[in-house]
Amino acid sequence: MRNDIEKILITETEIQKKIKQLGEQISKDYEGKYPVLICILKGGIVFLSDLMRSISTKVELDFMSLSSYGNSTKSSGVVKIKKDIDVDISNRDVIIIEDIVDSGLTLKYLNEYFKQHNSDSVKICTLLDKPNAHQIDIKIDYVGFEVGNDFVVGYGLDYSQKYRNLPYIGILKKEIYS
Numbered sequence: 462m463r464n465d466i467e468k469i470l471i472t473e474t475e476i477q478k479k480i481k482q483l484g485e486q487i488s489k490d491y492e493g494k495y496p497v498l499i500c501i502l503k504g505g506i507v508f509l510s511d512l513m514r515s516i517s518t519k520v521e522l523d524f525m526s527l528s529s530y531g532n533s534t535k536s537s538g539v540v541k542i543k544k545d546i547d548v549d550i551s552n553r554d555v556i557i558i559e560d561i562v563d564s565g566l567t568l569k570y571l572n573e574y575f576k577q578h579n580s581d582s583v584k585i586c587t588l589l590d591k592p593n594a595h596q597i598d599i600k601i602d603y604v605g606f607e608v609g610n611d612f613v614v615g616y617g618l619d620y621s622q623k624y625r626n627l628p629y630i631g632i633l634k635k636e637i638y639s
């Protein structure tokens with residue numbers, strides 16, 4: 462797998478350090494509360510599993526699966542729910558756990574979707590953000606790292622379902638997807 466990676470962008474150590482900080486911040490912000498962490502599958506699972514262990518308040522977990530990407534590296538802009546949440550989120554504090562925000566279209570959709578379900582609050586926590594790729598104005602509450610527009614893989618992020626198990630974030634060689 463390493464041969465397919467142009468460059469390691471964020472190391473395992475850097476990721477773990479950042480997740481500790483995010484966990485501390487979330488623990489402070491939600492002190493005495495019981496938020497629902499909604500992990501966006503599949504990319505969010507590695508981040509969720511580390512992040513939740515750095516949060517000291519009680520949390521409930523749920524999962525949601527969406528499709529917008531298929532096997533390409535560009536967003537289709539069309540979001541479809543493949544697996545919905547099971548928890549009743551009315552009057553609950555929701556934190557969406559995402560791997561990466563690119564165009565922002567997925568999160569815009571989710572924000573509106575959760576509001577319709579009468580949640581008390583909805584916040585967004587993403588490991589990576591591509592601020593230069595946003596197509597809409599979107600407020601992200603917790604960001605691990607800002608990255609450029611290169612296509613990245615690892616630590617949950619895939620290209621065509623592969624590379625999710627890399628322990629770091631790397632830039633994929635262009636020849637792999639072009």
Ligand code: IMP
Nearest residue numbers: 536562563564565566567612613618619
């Ligand atoms: P958005 O709707 O364009 O913000 O798309 C967000 C989703 O696209 C993320 O949850 C990822 O699944 C996927 N995505 C966007 N950029 C990348 C990337 O660089 N590597 C892997 N997946 C990506």
Ligand code: MG
Nearest residue numbers: 501502504560
């Ligand atoms: Mg995703």
